[in-house]
Amino acid sequence: xxxxxxxxxxxxxxxxxxxxxxxxxxxxxxxxxxxxxxxxxxxxxxxxxxxxxxxxxxxxxxxxxxxxxxxxxxxxxxxxxxxxxxxxxxxxxxxxxxxxxxxxxxxxxxxxxxxxxxxxxxxxxxxxxxxxxxxxxxxxxxxxxxxxxxxxxxxxxxxxxxxxxxxxxxxxxxxxxxxxxxxxxxxxxxxxxxxxxxxxxxxxxxxxxxxxxxxxxxxxxxxxxxxxxxxxxxxxxxxxxxxxxxxxxxxxxxxxxxxxxxxxxxxxxxxxxxxxxxxxxxxxxxxxxxxxxxxxxxxxxxxxxxxxxxxxxxxxxxxxxxxxxxxxxxxxxxxxxxxxxxxxxxxxxxxxx
Numbered sequence: 178x179x180x181x182x183x184x185x186x187x188x189x190x191x192x193x194x195x196x197x198x199x200x201x202x203x204x205x206x207x208x209x210x211x212x213x214x215x216x217x218x219x220x221x222x223x224x225x226x227x228x229x230x231x232x233x234x235x236x237x238x239x240x241x242x243x244x245x246x247x248x249x250x251x252x253x254x255x256x257x258x259x260x261x262x263x264x265x266x267x268x269x270x271x272x273x274x275x276x277x278x279x280x281x282x283x284x285x286x287x288x289x290x291x292x293x294x295x296x297x298x299x300x301x302x303x304x305x306x307x308x309x310x311x312x313x314x315x316x317x318x319x320x321x322x323x324x325x326x327x328x329x330x331x332x333x334x335x336x337x338x339x340x341x342x343x344x345x346x347x348x349x350x351x352x353x354x355x356x357x358x359x360x361x362x363x364x365x366x367x368x369x370x371x372x373x374x375x376x377x378x379x380x381x382x383x384x385x386x387x388x389x390x391x392x393x394x395x396x397x398x399x400x401x402x403x404x405x406x407x408x409x410x411x412x413x414x415x416x417x418x419x420x421x422x423x424x425x426x427x428x429x430x431x432x433x434x435x436x437x438x439x440x441x442x443x444x445x446x447x448x449x450x451x452x453x454x455x456x457x458x459x460x461x462x463x464x465x466x467x468x469x470x471x472x473x474x475x476x477x478x479x480x481x482x483x484x485x486x487x488x489x490x491x492x493x494x495x496x497x498x499x500x501x502x503x504x505x506x507x508x509x510x511x512x513x514x515x516x517x518x519x520x521x522x523x524x525x526x527x528x529x530x
Contacts, residue, residue: 181253186525187243187308188505193233196506197244197307205304205312207256212263212313214270217327219306220247221505221512221521222335223363227451228301229509237295238302245523246272246299247335248306249327252319259316267327268319269334269485270306271478274298277317288342288475307505309525320481325489332363332495332520335475337484340368340426342476343447344375347422350445351375355419357408357439358382358398360426360450361389363495363520366396368424370493373397381420383408383432392496405435412439418465420444428452437463446470495520502526 185204190197207213225244228236248270252263274297275282275290282290296302298318305311313319322330344351354377358365361384372380373396382393382401390401402408412420419441425432426449433454436446442465448456449472456470476484487493496519500508508521 181310185309186502187304188245188502189241189243190229191241193231193235193240194229196509197229199503199506202308204310207254207259207312209256209258210315211256212252212259212316212319213254214248214250214268214311214313215253216245216248216250216306216308216311216525217267218249218331219245219523219525220332220335221245221508221517221523222247222332223512224335225300225509226513236302239296242300242302243304243306243308243311244300245305245307245311246297246301247331248272248299248311249322249331249334250306250311253310263316263319267322267325269322269325269330269481270299270311270313271318271320271481272297272299272301272305272334273475273478274303274314274318277315285477285479288477307502307523309502317478320478320485322485322489325485328497328499328522328524329494330485330488331522332497333367333484333488333493334481336363336495336520337367337488337493338476338481339449339473340364340371341484341487342480343424343449343471343473344368344371345480346471347445347447348375350421351377353378354421355379355412355441356381357412357420357423358393358426359405359408359424359432360384361386361393361401362426364449365424365426366392366519367493367495368426369393369396369398374492381408381411405432405439409435409438412441414441417441418444423447424449425454426450428454430454440464440468443467444469448472497522499524
């Protein structure tokens with residue numbers, strides 16, 4: 178690969194429960210269908226903290242590997258089976274590196290591929306984008322992002338994609354609906370933007386932080402309240418709870434436990450957050466007739482194409498703060514303490530030999 182350095186910096190996890198370390202590693206050499214991208218932007222995510230903090234044996238990942246699953250970059254080299262026409266193009270990386278050949282992958286449901294019982298993909302068991310370069314197994318994991326700001330787009334490859342995928346099954350329900358969004362954080366504020374274009378009659382945003390409630394109001398929420406109990410009072414109808422859709426981006430025992438006080442007949446629930454809440458699934462219990470619950474996982478490549486298009490059209494935007502690769506460990510500390518406003522994005526500086 179002429180013109181590329183022999184080594185690069187990478188933020189790698191070497192042991193469970195230990196902070197990652199910025200180290201020097203060889204620049205990968207693409208072969209076959211592989212594609213090498215120079216990383217332009219890589220988002221930091223709370224999921225990374227869960228990976229770092231995991232006890233040995235909890236996750237089916239082999240150490241070490243490079244973190245970073247929200248990646249946008251420019252193709253600089255390809256394997257002999259990938260085609261040279263990709264070189265020079267900017268792409269968003271679909272971080273789910275599924276097998277591509279099973280029934281689910283063939284029908285566009287790669288986020289449900291059985292092979293994901295092990296490593297999921299970029300930064301999640303496989304080398305990710307918190308590095309100067311990232312090696313992607315195939316061009317089928319890339320989505321054209323020409324003309325889209327990489328810093329703005331990087332966090333949307335997870336946060337925006339997850340919010341879009343959580344809403345997608347409910348699109349026909351949204352017109353004129355009453356929707357409750359629990360948690361106006363990295364994902365919730367993007368869901369509010371998507372809802373603004375869908376036309377629900379009422380959107381109730383729930384977050385204990387005053388600044389988050391102010392953001393929700395700016396993004397089109399009809400009401401913004403500090404607790405699920407306050408939300409329950411707002412959506413109470415003559416016959417009881419009356420929300421058509423609840424999007425829980427927190428998933429704590431408190432928020433999940435409040436579902437019976439929020440969901441009306443035929444109401445749907447999407448549990449996106451993973452803060453330890455549990456729900457008992459049973460007919461004839463506390464929840465009303467016709468209710469449904471889903472626990473969506475990330476999103477498909479087709480979903481990512483839609484997200485990139487929305488970002489390019491200026492209809493979906495994440496609040497971001499940027500950091501250098503050298504500052505990524507400190508940025509993770511900020512993320513852990515809740516000091517990050519919106520999403521943190523790492524912009525690697527040019528590598529020098």
